[in-house]
Amino acid sequence: MKLPPYANLRADTAWVIYSVLELGKSSRDCLAKAQARHSKQDSAWLQEMAMGVFRHVPQLQIWLRQLLDQPLKGNKKILEHLLLLGFYQQAYSRVSDHAAVSATVDAAEVLGGMRLKGLINAVLRNFQRQGLAEQTSSDPIVASGLPKWIYKRIAAAYPDQLTDIVDAMNKPAPVWLRVNTRQCSHEKYCKALTDAGIHFELSEQHPDAVILLDRLPITTLPGYPQGWFSVQDGAAQLAAPLLAPEANERVLDCCAAPGGKTAHLLEKQPAMATCIALDSESLRLERLNENLDRLQLEAEVICADASDPDSWWDGNQFDRILLDAPCSATGVIRRHPDIRWLRKPADIEALQALQQRILDALWPTLKPGGTLLYATCSILPDENSAQIQQFLARQQDATLAPVSDSETNDQPGRQILPGEQQMDGFYYARLLKSV
The missing domain is CATH 3.30.70.1170 (Sun protein; domain 3)
Structure with a gap:
């Protein structure tokens, strides 16, 4: 669905919400397109409102079903997302009730809902009259703002830390x-x-x-x-010191875009013999190059599939490899609230398989005596400790080099949970290759 025909702040915000929740689009792309039509102040408001809605979808949808007799369909479906925005303004934001209703109703016309403006107005005013903003669900899953499947996985993995994790996921990140x-x-x-x-x-x-x-x-x-x-978040800032490249070494940063960790490696060790930044997405590599240029740093940048070294590797083994593996990104939901609605349960199994392929493909490119640092921004054990445990069982020449005091082969790596020391959720495991 295209952007509304002309710029309207609430209509454009509803379009972003619709694009994520109904079409599965990333908010990063949608926001950029919508914000380009507005001033800096309005762009900031648009982002704040959209992200707020993503944090409260379960509760907002409960209110929607209470007040809307029949679901809207077809090209009118976007008006439901406009209503979610209207509810959010009244229940969770500083927007006055009058502005939340009148401006939201006006936005309906821009979204092709001229004939439904009366319905939008009635629903929003009923929300006010019934005091629904004060009537929130007592269900902890609804209160978490998370999809049921993510909530249950976190609860199973971290029963004692569940409340703190959920709270951290719903607070703006520093x-x-x-x-x-x-x-x-x-x-x-x-x-x-x-x-x-x-x-x-x-x-x-x-x-x-x-x-x-x-x-x-x-x-x-x-x-x-x-x-x-x-x-760069504090958790991500741990990668370079944990890998600790030395002078004259060949280093590979795999799945490197947008380049934060590549830059940190270059800053920490300017005397590396080679630093290769590898990623399969050319557009993200453009951003990596822009970041390196601004920071006045240089790396060898390659666009290729990490799981297929035959397509990019020259046969010279690396002293150190940083693998920031593709993952569910459940550790950075507080920064990207749309992730909770873009991820599906089936994605985790597919990501596990991809992580395994990349790990197994990269291992032969590492020198005997070399170090591979595995990292994800996930908090799901299947992608982290379980993945490394299985890798150690497959690779007889791989041993664990602990990055924390509590590690064992049965529980390898360091799991950082969202909010811990103000950091994002992140996982690190350091592996050594036998000589």
């Missing part, structure tokens, strides 16, 4: 920066933020990091054009 120490010292960058009146805090576990307390457009921060920093 903005982490990683200072590019090739261009600017950490001390100098902190002073630049202070001089600009921008509030931040530091992390004891991340020497190159800054956590912003003020939400500002990234491109307006000090040093952006000069490449003084990257935006």
